[in-house]
Structures are given as structure tokens and as C-alpha cells.
Amino acid sequence: MDIVSATILLILVMDPFGNLPLVISVLKNVEPGARNRVILRECAIAYAVLLAFMFGGGKFMHLLRLSDNALGIAGGVILFLIALRMAFPHTEAVHSESGEEGTFIVPLAIPAIAGPSALATVLLLVSREPQRVFEWVTALSLATLVSVLVMTSALRISRWIGKRGITAMERLMGLVLTAIAVEMLLNGVERFITQLPH
16 A cells, blocks of 8 residues: 555545534534634644554554454454445434534544544554555645645535535545455455464
8 A cells, every 4th residue: 555545545534524514513603713723723633643543553452462464354344334334324413512612622633533443544554564654654644634624624615515515425435435444354354364374
């Protein structure tokens, strides 16, 4: 996997377009001039969490005695479940407060941006090819930048493509992510089988 593929994968799991309704909802009581500041803050927090997981996740795996194969299979399953929810969305209350203080860390930074799928993905990238960690950091940085641009343009995008357009885009992203998840799952199973004693 190259930087472009990793960036696309991270954009898909961070799902900035799918988060647009959430962004609009939780920031509705925030002053218009402060909305971009809140989004930048939440994206920075999510980026820091993902970065910390990228560099410290390997030690965490070693501590729990988890293999790369187990992570690959688990990551594929998690991504598949996330992809199904993107392709077949349903209404779910993920926040109870709105306003600038009510959006601190939850729900925008975690779990909207740095959710289980994103955490599993960065950990999987580093565990499979740790020598390319700086390429994965670049991919994460680019994906976060895309998320910032999309989320700060939430209102304009929503007015431009409408609610149905956002839903259609999220379902399309879910379809692509499903294929990636199946590929990850098959790769994990294949590596596990090839490592079995003959």
C-alpha cells in the first residue's frame, strides 16, 4: 500500500462527509465565527490521538500479545461493520449537548473522527510495515487535512448537494470501504494460513 492508497483508506474510515450532519447539528448553537475554531480544535485532538496510537499501538499490541494476523483480521471485521453502517445508515443519537463547550472532544474528535475503525487502521498500517511509519504519518496528515476542509465547509456542502446528496455520497464511500475491508480480511486469513505448520 502506498501513501495515496493509505490516505484514501484513512479518509474513508474518518468519513468526513458522513460526519457533516453531526457537525451541523452539534455546532448549531455555536457562534458562526467560532465554528471553524471548534472544528480545528477537534480535528487537532483527533489527529493527536491517532498519532499517539500510531506510535504507541505496537507496544500496546505486544503487551496484550496480539499478532499482526489477529489485528489484520480484526481490522477487516471492524472496517466491514463500519462500512455496512455507512452503506445502510440509521439514526442514532451520539451526543447530548451542543454548543462550543458541549462539543469538547466528544462527539467530533472521538468517536466521529478518531473512532475504532480509524484507530485500528493506523495501528494496522504501522504493524505491517513499521519501517514506513513516516509515510503513514504523511497519509494521516493528509487525511486529517481533508477532514478539516470538508468539515469547515459543512454548511456550504450541505446546501450545495443537499441531504440526499450527502446520504448518497456516504453510501458510495461505504461501498468502497466494504471492498477494502474484505481485502484486508482475506489478506489476514491468507497470512495466517501460510504461517500454519505444514
